[in-house]
Amino acid sequence: MWDTTCRNWFRHFKNNDFKLEDKECSGALKKFEDEKLEELLDENRCQTLTELGKTLQVDESTVSKRLKVLGKIQKQGHWVPYELKPRDVERRFPMCELLLQQQKRKIFLHRIVTADGKWIHYNNPKHRKS
Template sequence: MLVEAYGDHALSEATCKRWFQRFKCNDFDVRNKERGRPPKKFEDVKLQAILDEDDTLSQKQMADMLNVAQQTISDRLKAMGKIQKCGKWVPHELNERQMENRKNTCEILLQRHERKSVLHRIVTGDEKWIYFKNPKRRKSWLIRDNHQHRLRNQIVSGRRQCSVFEWARRHGKVILLRQCTCTQSKRFRIQSKYLAGSCYPPPYSPDLAPSDYHLFSSMGHALAEQRFDSSRKWKIGCLIGLLQKKNISIGMVSTNYQKGGQNV
């Protein structure tokens, strides 16, 4: 009868039986009853105590410690606002002798600068990948677990060339190793001897690595939304980016070098 009267909107037989039983028990409240959540199997303070002791444990390890399911740990971590991030990668740990050598090197550079300025005689260099297609990178407000992979993948897979930048003046040279690059010791010793210069490990700072701190960022803004279909146009675009920072030089940061050296 209900199907004939209401068609597809008719209640099912099981629903009719359930409501009939409720009405038979004098329960005429047609509102849905609130369903309570299952009780917690452990308090968040216990999980937080484990994280305070060792925050590198896996969900399975924490689940075994609290005798609960791994999904329970996952749900509680999300409720507590916890996300998993990789720690900062450190290439190696220095021993006492290596730390002392680096300290001495920085002090020697500072003393040489105090006796006679050496910043105008530094030779250093760096490299940067410049792409033929440079989409403008924009900041976005995203949910914490979302990541912008599309732009990154597009850039990495695109056509590109490497530009090498050298900062030098051609007299009384002081030779510094390049930043972030592997150097063949034999080849470098021959070149250093030929140039009659000195070789010190380079402290990575705005003074001795001006490319990363003063040049590459401005070039990125200058090349934003630029597209090059040939190597010639690519070189012209790079030149325009360089001309916007034509006044940048190592000598202009001598004051910062002297102040920074006091904190070695």
């Protein structure tokens, strides 16, 4: 791999091509706008990377990188924002308070689960002779 890369650069320099920027290749991946990706997620948050890549005609890794930049992660099959919005925090706060109050009200003995146990005696009539 390194040998091929060195030969290519040597050929460029020999032909008086001293530009160090990469040239556009015919097989280069298609670029897309983040707005298109966000529109697709607004339509259906349950799409997989493969489905999004096919729709946008790009590689899955490209979609994954763009989603990471947009701050989206997949939770239980849905693409959701990594950071909670203030209204989401406000909605969750009362529920957390309610759960804490409920935990303090119940005493320790209410959380113990008990059950009747039965002993089963197994009698094996076939004995091995020694």
